[in-house]
Amino acid sequence: MKFLRKHLLLTRVLWTLALLTIFLIGQSIIIPGIDPAVAKAALKQQTYLQMMGVTIGSQLQVPTLFSLGLGPYMIGLIVWQAIIALDLDWVNRLTVNQTGYIQKVISLSLAFLQGIQMLGYLSPALVPVVFMNMTIPTxxxxxxxxxxxxxxxxITxxxxxxxxxKGLGGISIxxxxxxxxxxxxxxxxxWQTLNYKLTVPHLITAGIVSLVVIVILVMLLQIELRIPLQRPLMEGSGSASYLPFKLLLAGAMPFMFSSTLFLVPRGLLASNAALRSNWFAQFIQSITNQTTVAGIINYGVIILLLTYGFGFITVQPLRLSKQMKENNEYILDVFPGHETTSYLMRCFWLMATLGGLCLAVIALIPLLLGLKWPGIANYTIYIGxxxxxxxxxxxxxxQIRALYSKEHYRVFD
Known part of the structure; x- marks a missing residue:
């Protein structure tokens, strides 16, 4: 134990590995009362659910103990961050404990709603359960x-x-x-309709594409706009600093939800025959079809809109301007107050637009190539x-670098 306390990085690695092992075991425990084969066939038809499962750590192929994964928590966190970004007074007055309780209630409510949705898809897969020679009602x-x-x-x-x-990577691990x-x-x-066989040439192509995309994304993640910032209450070099606005303000969040959001309207229409019989339904189907030009343009628009939304939640320019005023910080050549807010919003729109366009170009290239070579469009989902x-x-x-530096830091050699 003394050895583990001394080696904090190793301790955190072991905690993470243990928790990941438990999580994987839980995702392999099938829920009783469900026919796995029928459930798998029913859930496989819900393409947007499969895509969402990959992006939020859910296991939506067969219902298991941890099928919903972090889905309710992540969606709830986005909802709560959006509320915080509005800079409401009653939210700012909440304590840490109150905020935690609210987030738990939101996650629990969303878990209930997602569970109800899952039950709707799994109704054909329900089988009688016999307990002590008694058949439990459906x-x-x-x-x-x-x-x-x-x-x-x-539990997740x-x-x-x-x-x-106690571990590494936070809750997102x-x-x-x-x-x-x-x-x-x-x-x-x-996209379910475009099968891309994993032959040797295709795997080599995937490897090359992966390498190129990794290099591009890592470079884009490092690009930032540095706004000169003055802190009069600090002395020395700390009084002159900068406020960073990253190019990819929302990180990978637009990629995480773009495919799901793109396919949700199509899935709703497919589940209701009455909705499919009018011109509006046909229009929705055309702009949610990745094999049409209208659908490809719509997909790019969705990525751009998600970049604005998630970027605003992440940066929170309105709240940032208020905090700067309270801390007596100001931007060079910009008056505090309303002008600072307007300046930060202009910087936000600039970086969000440029970053969103970069993500849209990366996502749309495979879709455009897929118009000529079917199957290539799958790279959009893969790149996401x-x-x-x-x-x-x-x-x-x-986090690993920070812990490693902490363990090897010495005041005197």
């Missing part, structure tokens, strides 16, 4: 499946928070196994998974 089986899904989600969130405290295991599937059948993987690894690597 309604009770449904309730039991729902409770298991919700409980699994809350607990493990993620535990990893944030639990997404890593799903992304790694799902990448081959995304490349092979990303790769972008998520890069941001996860980058965050974990920065």
């Amino acid at each position: 309604e009770w089986v449904q309730f039991g499946v729902l409770m298991i899904l919700i409980a699994g989600t809350m 969130i607990f493990m993620g928070n535990l990893n944030a405290e 639990l997404i890593l196994p799903g992304v790694l295991l799902g990448m081959p599937r995304m490349l092979q059948a990303g 998974s790769l972008a998520i993987l890069i941001t996860l690894i980058q965050g974990m690597w920065e």
Whole structure:
């Protein structure tokens, strides 16, 4: 124990490996009362669910203990961050404990809603459960499946928070196994209708594309706009600093949700025959079809809009301007108050637009090539998974470097 306390980096690695092992075991425990074969066939038809599963660490091929993964937590966190970005007074007055309770309630509510949605897809897969020579009614089986899904989600969130405290990579590390295991599937059948066989030439092509995309994304993640900042209350070199606005303000978040958001309207129409019989439904189907020019343009617009949305939540320029005023900080040649807010918003729109266009170009190139060579379009989904993987690894690597520097820091040689 003394050895582990001395070697903090090793201790955190062991904690992360232990929690990932438990998470993977939980994702292999099939929920009782479900026919796995029927459930797999039913869930496979929901393309947007499969894509969402890869991006948020869920296991939506077969219902298991940890099927919902971090989905409710991540969506709830986005909702809460959006509320915080509005800079409301009642939100600013909340304590840390109150904020934690609110986030847990939001996650629990979303887990309940997602569980209900899963039950709707799994209704044909429900089978009678016999306990002590008694057949449990279907309604009770449904309730039991729902409770298991919700409980699994809350356990996953607990493990993620535990990893944030004691391990590496924070709560998002639990997404890593799903992304790694799902990448081959995304490349092979990303859009379900465009199968891309993993032959040797295709794998070599995927390797080259992966290398090029990794280099491009790593470079884009390093680009930032540095706004000169003055801190009068600090002395020395600390009084003159800068405020960084990254080019990719939202990181990989637009990639994470673009495919799902793109396909959700199509999935809703497919589940309701009455909605498919009018001109508006045909229009929706045309702009959510990745094999049409209209669909490709719409996909690019979605990435750009998600960049604006997630970028605003991440940077929170309105809240940032208020904090600068409270801390007596100011930008060179810009008056505090309203002018600072306007200046930060202009910087935000500039960087968000440029970053969103960069992501859109990366995503749309495979779709455009797919118009001539079917199957190439799957690279859009694959690159999205790769972008998520890069941001996860980058965050974990920065934490490892910080811990390594801390362990080897010496005041005197």
